[in-house]
Amino acid sequence: MSVEKLVEGILSGKRRELARLISLIEDEDAIASEVLSRLYKNTGHAKIIGVTGPPGSGKSTLVTRITTEYRKREQSVGIICVDPSSPFSGGALLGDRIRMQEHSLDDEVFVRSMGTRGHLGGLSRATSDAVRAVDAFGKDVILVETVGAGQSEVEVIEIAHTVIVTDVPGSGDDIQAIKAGIMEIADIFVVNKSDLPGADKKVTEINAMLDTDQKMGTWRPPVILTNGRTGEGITELVDMIEEHFAYLASSGQLEARGLRRSREELEQLMEYKLTRELLSTLRGRPEYENAIREIALRREDPYTVAERLITEFLVKCRE
Amino acid sequence: MSSKKIRVLVAKPGLDGHDRGAKVVARALRDAGMEVIYTGLRQTPEMIVRAAIDEAVDVIGLSILSGAHNAIFPRVMELLNAEGVDDILVVAGGIIPEDDVPMLKEVGIAEVFGPGTPLQEIVDFIQSNVKK
Numbered sequence: 001m002s003v004e005k006l007v008e009g010i011l012s013g014k015r016r017e018l019a020r021l022i023s024l025i026e027d028e029d030a031i032a033s034e035v036l037s038r039l040y041k042n043t044g045h046a047k048i049i050g051v052t053g054p055p056g057s058g059k060s061t062l063v064t065r066i067t068t069e070y071r072k073r074e075q076s077v078g079i080i081c082v083d084p085s086s087p088f089s090g091g092a093l094l095g096d097r098i099r100m101q102e103h104s105l106d107d108e109v110f111v112r113s114m115g116t117r118g119h120l121g122g123l124s125r126a127t128s129d130a131v132r133a134v135d136a137f138g139k140d141v142i143l144v145e146t147v148g149a150g151q152s153e154v155e156v157i158e159i160a161h162t163v164i165v166t167d168v169p170g171s172g173d174d175i176q177a178i179k180a181g182i183m184e185i186a187d188i189f190v191v192n193k194s195d196l197p198g199a200d201k202k203v204t205e206i207n208a209m210l211d212t213d214q215k216m217g218t219w220r221p222p223v224i225l226t227n228g229r230t231g232e233g234i235t236e237l238v239d240m241i242e243e244h245f246a247y248l249a250s251s252g253q254l255e256a257r258g259l260r261r262s263r264e265e266l267e268q269l270m271e272y273k274l275t276r277e278l279l280s281t282l283r284g285r286p287e288y289e290n291a292i293r294e295i296a297l298r299r300e301d302p303y304t305v306a307e308r309l310i311t312e313f314l315v316k317c318r319e
Numbered sequence: 320m321s322s323k324k325i326r327v328l329v330a331k332p333g334l335d336g337h338d339r340g341a342k343v344v345a346r347a348l349r350d351a352g353m354e355v356i357y358t359g360l361r362q363t364p365e366m367i368v369r370a371a372i373d374e375a376v377d378v379i380g381l382s383i384l385s386g387a388h389n390a391i392f393p394r395v396m397e398l399l400n401a402e403g404v405d406d407i408l409v410v411a412g413g414i415i416p417e418d419d420v421p422m423l424k425e426v427g428i429a430e431v432f433g434p435g436t437p438l439q440e441i442v443d444f445i446q447s448n449v450k451k
């Protein structure tokens with residue numbers, strides 16, 4: 001499918017073209033960057049919401065409920081669910097759609113499941129490009145579900161305006177986990193499964209933890225109790241998302257974040273392209289392979305060799 | 320290194336009350352390196368086709384036990400045709416009488432796997448017939 005046809009299709013709201021573009025992004029096809037570069041000026045309109053937390057805490061259920069609420073408010077919704085690929089087979093079982101049945105025929109909702117694969121440019125690259133594609137497609141709100149644990153999830157979440165961290169009653173251990181990492185990224189905490197014993201205690205614990213936090217800025221993350229099964233607390237949650245967005249806009253953080261993200265993205269892209277250029281001129285050449293052998297044999301050192309190769313590359317570039 | 324993967328929608332149309340069989344197949348496909356999107360029970364043909372398009376799958380695996388395949392499978396094919404989709408391989412499994420198989424193949428179901436088909440056979444069939 002041509003770049004032209006993809007760009008036009010996506011801008012005129014054709015799901016199939018959007019779906020194709022996301023596949024090209026996942027497959028790291030060069031056409032994807034061409035299409036995305038053409039779409040870039042049509043992006044930046046969607047409100048991006050990250051939902052992260054342990055498996056089984058109700059993320060998909062909440063995403064569905066939040067979608068229902070946004071649909072009531074006449075907003076269109078894109079959903080991207082990221083699940084881990086098997087490190088052994090590279091395959092993945094993506095089951096988040098099971099919870100999203102009620103939106104399965106709504107034209108204003110687009111749902112896409114992604115495996116983490118072993119992405120060259122990192123999971124965050126593929127996910128943020130997919131989000132960008134959905135943004136260009138014209139969705140008002142984009143929800144990104146990721147399993148919260150490692151670094152890659154934290155990276156994915158950097159593209160979100162508002163990050164929701166989910167938790168459930170019971171097991172006090174995860175307070176430690178929250179403290180250790182996810183803490184800094186949460187704009188809103190959700191204690192889901194309010195029907196289970198210990199829900200109020202969990203809310204109190206998280207609040208206590210937040211009250212002792214030194215690093216907190218001017219936004220103090222609220223803790224909201226929800227029931228994914230009945231939908232209790234969801235209106236409040238969506239109101240809070242809106243409030244957070246308004247806060248970002250009025251405090252100037254929206255603009256600051258936009259600048260920071262653009263800088264990061266530009267620098268990452270340059271780094272990636274430069275490295276690829278450099279390596280493509282080196283790899284496979286006998287001198288290069290030889291230098292590597294010399295380093296292994298301790299007859300050369302990697303510091304000097306790196307310095308030399310880069311200087312040679314730069315000199316060649318200037319010619 | 321290309322990170323291309325075969326994407327499969329495993330769908331359960333009809334009123335079947337359980338999906339053990341479909342889940343076993345889904346896991347086997349994952350273990351063969353495919354990305355399997357599983358959508359749960361009681362999918363209508365419309366839901367299946369919509370999910371297949373949004374997820375840009377290469378394969379749809381339909382699994383049914385309840386005997387409604389003669390109505391549902393042709394309907395899925397009809398909707399795919401109406402959307403202009405001709406690059407998705409559609410296979411079926413479950414309890415499907417031998418006599419119905421020719422008609423299903425006639426409407427475009429590439430293969431019908433009966434109960435007890437070795438999982439490897441399904442994996443092999445998909446890998447060698449996927450349309451890309």
Ligand SMILES: Nc1nc2c(ncn2[C@@H]2O[C@H](COP(=O)(O)OP(=O)(O)O)[C@@H](O)[C@H]2O)c(=O)[nH]1
Binds near residue numbers: 099
């Ligand atoms: N008891 C109870 N179960 C819930 C609630 N919300 C979701 N669940 C169930 O928790 C399980 C996992 O939910 P899911 O949304 O798939 O979690 P995810 O893995 O975080 O995406 C499912 O069986 C849901 O039905 C809730 O508020 N209360």
Ligand SMILES: [Mg+2]
Binds near residue numbers: 060096
């Ligand atoms: Mg989920």
